[in-house]
Amino acid sequence: MIEYRNVRVALLGAGSVGSQVARLLLEQSDELAGRAGAGLELTGIAVRDLDAERDVDLPRDLFTTDAESLILGADIVVELIGGIEPARSYVLQALGSGADVVTGNKALLASHGPELFAAAEQVGAQVFYEAAVAGAIPIIRPLRESLAGDRIKRIMGIVNGTTNFILDRMDSLGESLEDALAQATALGYAEADPTADIEGYDAAQKATILASLAFHTTVPLMSVHREGITGVTHEQVVAARKAGYVVKLLAICESLVDDDGAPGVSARVHPALVPLGHPLAAVHGAKNAVFVEAEAAGDLMFYGAGAGGVETASAVLGDLVSAARRHVIGGPGLAESNHANLHVLPMGNVVTSYQITLDVADQPGVLATVASLLAQHEVSVETVEQTSGVISSDGGVATATLIIGTHRARESDLAATVAALTNATVVNSVTSVLRVEGA
Numbered sequence: 001m002i003e004y005r006n007v008r009v010a011l012l013g014a015g016s017v018g019s020q021v022a023r024l025l026l027e028q029s030d031e032l033a034g035r036a037g038a039g040l041e042l043t044g045i046a047v048r049d050l051d052a053e054r055d056v057d058l059p060r061d062l063f064t065t066d067a068e069s070l071i072l073g074a075d076i077v078v079e080l081i082g083g084i085e086p087a088r089s090y091v092l093q094a095l096g097s098g099a100d101v102v103t104g105n106k107a108l109l110a111s112h113g114p115e116l117f118a119a120a121e122q123v124g125a126q127v128f129y130e131a132a133v134a135g136a137i138p139i140i141r142p143l144r145e146s147l148a149g150d151r152i153k154r155i156m157g158i159v160n161g162t163t164n165f166i167l168d169r170m171d172s173l174g175e176s177l178e179d180a181l182a183q184a185t186a187l188g189y190a191e192a193d194p195t196a197d198i199e200g201y202d203a204a205q206k207a208t209i210l211a212s213l214a215f216h217t218t219v220p221l222m223s224v225h226r227e228g229i230t231g232v233t234h235e236q237v238v239a240a241r242k243a244g245y246v247v248k249l250l251a252i253c254e255s256l257v258d259d260d261g262a263p264g265v266s267a268r269v270h271p272a273l274v275p276l277g278h279p280l281a282a283v284h285g286a287k288n289a290v291f292v293e294a295e296a297a298g299d300l301m302f303y304g305a306g307a308g309g310v311e312t313a314s315a316v317l318g319d320l321v322s323a324a325r326r327h328v329i330g331g332p333g334l335a336e337s338n339h340a341n342l343h344v345l346p347m348g349n350v351v352t353s354y355q356i357t358l359d360v361a362d363q364p365g366v367l368a369t370v371a372s373l374l375a376q377h378e379v380s381v382e383t384v385e386q387t388s389g390v391i392s393s394d395g396g397v398a399t400a401t402l403i404i405g406t407h408r409a410r411e412s413d414l415a416a417t418v419a420a421l422t423n424a425t426v427v428n429s430v431t432s433v434l435r436v437e438g439a
């Protein structure tokens with residue numbers, strides 16, 4: 001029997017993820033010790049309410065409401081309470097005392113990452129955060145270690161399970177956004193305030209983390225363009241499928257060039273049309289997937305459970321084993337790489353293709369007017385489809401629907417085109433503008 005030295009682990013939070021981490025730590029302690037080369041001694045679990053009902057039966061003598069004292073004696077602190085405060089203060093306290101930190105808190109990392117990483121570097125500690133992006137799916141470690149020798153060109157991810165679940169139900173069952181969200185909440189996928197999911201905040205936090213890692217550049221959360229799914233209509237979802245696409249909420253992080261041709265990066269979150277043949281189109285329900293385009297490795301896809309207590313606990317435990325190994329070996333932790341320090345570019349610099357749906361007057365010359373407006377703004381038409389005209393009930397001018405697919409264009413040119421179309425007398429309304437990704 002091998003005698004291992006013990007590494008002291010303090011757990012903060014015993015919610016969906018924390019309680020599963022505690023259970024697995026206790027149930028699989030021998031196996032985990034073998035892998036880490038150190039015993040993982042759970043010294044306590046900080047909770048808010050000692051008597052709260054929990055899904056998992058855990059030894060009550062481990063519970064404490066005194067998180068600060070628990071952190072004091074720890075080699076590794078696992079933060080699974082979520083939110084900014086007091087999580088930020090606890091993490092800083094842990095790092096200040098030289099402990100490593102394992103966290104799944106994307107909100108904290110996206111808004112205070114540089115502060116936490118600097119605090120870790122100062123004492124040679126490390127922040128591990130595999131659970132923060134795409135739950136159980138290994139994506140943080142592949143980006144920072146396995147792909148450290150490659151150049152990432154683009155990351156396109158379905159990184160929010162709740163919105164993927166909702167869009168999938170709207171597509172396959174014709175369910176409303178509200179009904180599908182209620183289901184996602186009942187199944188435990190949604191954040192405590194689901195606005196974070198449906199308005200794209202959660203995905204934007206994950207995009208910040210992914211872009212910073214992939215491009216060795218600190219990408220601030222406020223530079224991430226964010227649109228949620230509340231504007232996605234049933235009509236758009238149906239029309240998308242008819243046209244050979246599926247609507248997905250994507251987080252896209254890519255390298256771009258600025259107006260002077262200098263390299264930069266951009267990160268954005270928005271609903272997009274994904275061709276049915278693209279691997280991301282086959283990601284259903286609350287599953288996540290991250291599609292990485294690397295210069296040498298080519299295309300890679302990481303797929304699996306992006307949410308769920310026990311699934312996310314797998315990522316936390318993986319980090320815990322790495323942190324424990326580090327304690328056995330000694331030496332400073334792996335610092336965040338931001339040496340590239342690229343310019344973070346605004347949405348106007350993004351280049352992609354679009355599908356624009358217009359309600360127009362069904363009269364001669366409309367198509368020519370619309371095409372000329374697009375051309376004036378440097379947006380080139382790839383496809384046009386016109387549905388049969390409809391005579392308005394008051395006997396007025398007949399209307400028709402025009403669906404225009406564009407070639408790749410700059411976002412700033414597209415925005416100017418849409419403004420011009422909105423003001424054109426032959427256009428009754430611009431009913432939908434969706435970006436097309438992965439075509």
Ligand SMILES: NC(=O)C1=CN([C@@H]2O[C@H](COP(=O)(O)OP(=O)(O)OC[C@H]3O[C@@H](n4cnc5c(N)ncnc54)[C@H](O)[C@@H]3O)[C@@H](O)[C@H]2O)C=CC1
Pocket residue numbers: 012013014015016017018046047048049067079080081082083086104105106107131132134135188189192306307308309312
């Ligand atoms: N649930 C999931 O599927 C995923 C969660 N995450 C992240 O993991 C973290 C934890 O998530 P969940 O377990 O789902 O949240 P949860 O809401 O189920 O659990 C958080 C727990 O922390 C407790 N807590 C709050 N403030 C506290 C304090 N000051 N001291 C002690 N305990 C406190 C709460 O009472 C609750 O039991 C969050 O940062 C979340 O974003 C990441 C990936 C997936």
Ligand SMILES: N[C@@H](CC=O)C(=O)O
Pocket residue numbers: 134135159160161162163189190191197202306307308
């Ligand atoms: N609410 C999130 C949970 C995991 O990060 C999601 O739906 O993906």
Ligand code: NA
Pocket residue numbers: 130131132133134135136137138139140315
């Ligand atoms: Na992950």
